[in-house]
Amino acid sequence: MNLEQIAKLSGVSRSTVSRVINNDPNVSVATREKVMQVVKRVNYTPNAAARGLAAGRTHVLGLVIPMGVAALFTDPYFPILIQGVSSACNAREYSVMLWLAEPEYERRQIRQIMYSGLVDGVIVSSMLMNDSLVQALSDGDLPFMLVGRHPTDTHANYVDADNIGGAREAVTHLLRLGRARVATITGPQNMIAGADRLAGYQAALRDRGLLSDPGLIAEGDFTEAGGYRAMQQLLARRPDAVFAASDIMALGAIRALREAGLRVPEDVAIVGFDDLPQSTRAEPPLTTVRQPTYRLGTTTVDSLLDLIEYPDSSPRRIVLPTELVVRASCGSALK
Amino acid sequence: MNLEQIAKLSGVSRSTVSRVINNDPNVSVATREKVMQVVKRVNYTPNAAARGLAAGRTHVLGLVIPMGVAALFTDPYFPILIQGVSSACNAREYSVMLWLAEPEYERRQIRQIMYSGLVDGVIVSSMLMNDSLVQALSDGDLPFMLVGRHPTDTHANYVDADNIGGAREAVTHLLRLGRARVATITGPQNMIAGADRLAGYQAALRDRGLLSDPGLIAEGDFTEAGGYRAMQQLLARRPDAVFAASDIMALGAIRALREAGLRVPEDVAIVGFDDLPQSTRAEPPLTTVRQPTYRLGTTTVDSLLDLIEYPDSSPRRIVLPTELVVRASCGSALK
DNA sequence: CCAAGATGTGGGAGCGCTCCCAAGGACGGG
């Protein structure tokens, strides 16, 4: 079923049907009504390929998620991000093309994403410090948005959670509770979120005029096992509090502390980051920094569509606030 | 950059370039070489929309995941399934269009999926017993595959994990260990996997000539809280073992048992289903049934592409085996 | 009452590709 046939059935021209379909105001009410009825009756849907070809707009957005990162789908960050992106696209009548970026197909994927004309714009969940896709997008002219800010490419538009602010608030909370030796288990330092959360930790110390002790900083990798190992390393320095850059690492840290015969939060207070569903049920329930992952997705879509429509307007850099969720592991209740 | 321009640059016709791009054998080696060089040099990628329009093949597969189900992205089933689908598509030079089916957009989405010509075929993760999309697909002629078998539509092709067999093996394992009152916490009975796992439980009992006691069956909802509640219900019937239809429910059950002062596995043995990453670290580590989620995804893609290429061949119904992973919670080590 | 603008409609061109048919050249068998 195509435009021409709808036109014949409703006794108007192909052009008029097209106008009706696309909500062009230059159609009389009567004609619009007549055409709409036929469209409904035969359950007509315009051919997306033809539309894309003729108009240069496909009404499809690309979503690129790097698969290089190890423990990728273990935590629900990406699933929820995907959900946010997808929902926002649904609401705006867009579809989502999902590419999980695998290194072995990288070159082909980049070409495909950028030059095949499949999508009107791309959302890239940029985790790594230098990403060849981001590089290619910067050099090209396909509209794109990053989820997660990009440290080097100052040209790129992004939406990000306030990782620095969230980490700073978490650490400040520990310091206010009277903890003196606050350690941190960081994320990988080649990931932007990892670096930012460490920066927030350091900022909180600086705020109170404290020096950051390198011995109290251990690098993890956003996995449970990594948190466990990092905590074991830190044990020798006798911290009385730990800010873990992710909940899953906080859980690993708690396991290490327990094995060492230390109590949480009495001996060592813990704060995580992410607010996983399981963190509520942890023993003890985890104090953590919640980030608005779903809204990250919806906001990015909105910004990208805006960018597509008004390409020349000012840069889009949005930082969404995080929220400290106080439970038992930080020892607030001890006071 | 389009075909015509490549043709001019390499001194041949549009048709010949097209043939080179599409690996048509009817091109001399010399010509192919010459064209390929130009293609490489200018980094040409054919326009997907034009291709789709002209050839009727888009090289895009749709992946539909229902959002109706509540605790959807809490467990990594869907993320891993998506990964499998995406990887297989990458390997075959296909792209993935992801639709998270939200009820409020259902009608529009179904139309779009089926008639817009965006995709060559669809993969539907069919969880529910009756799904209007599956109905529509059955009536239409777009090639599709289900992940998860469909009980009523006998026409549909699917790939599924052996839920019945896995559950049966798990329960048989408990019975072999000498447990006499084996209860089960089921998934929602309007989900096919939920029903199948219960069927496996009952089959295991039947195998040993035992009657299934309705008092030992409690319906959960695949969430931790649901498992907890179901276990509390079961407590009165004094089971000495529980087969939970998902790990997350098993975790809830363990919490309920602990609160009731019962030991796992000494007093009550537990087996779960799914093999979540966290199940290894549970206290005690969870015995569980592992399903090949990733392979479910890749296998479905392979079957769908085969179906697209050979539409008239025999029905495709693939059931992938599960695997019992024995850890501590079933009490095997107690013997 | 007519020019000039607003309003609504129709048809041609063209988006970039694939598919089909035709044609040119090389080649070999009768």
Place this chain on the structure above:
DNA sequence: CCCGTCCTTGGGAGCGCTCCCACATCTTGG
């Protein structure tokens, strides 16, 4: 030596849509 055949190449048509321009009709003001 000619014709049929195979191999390779070129060009036309058309996929289903949008966009633009042209034209018909209707309004309105001087």
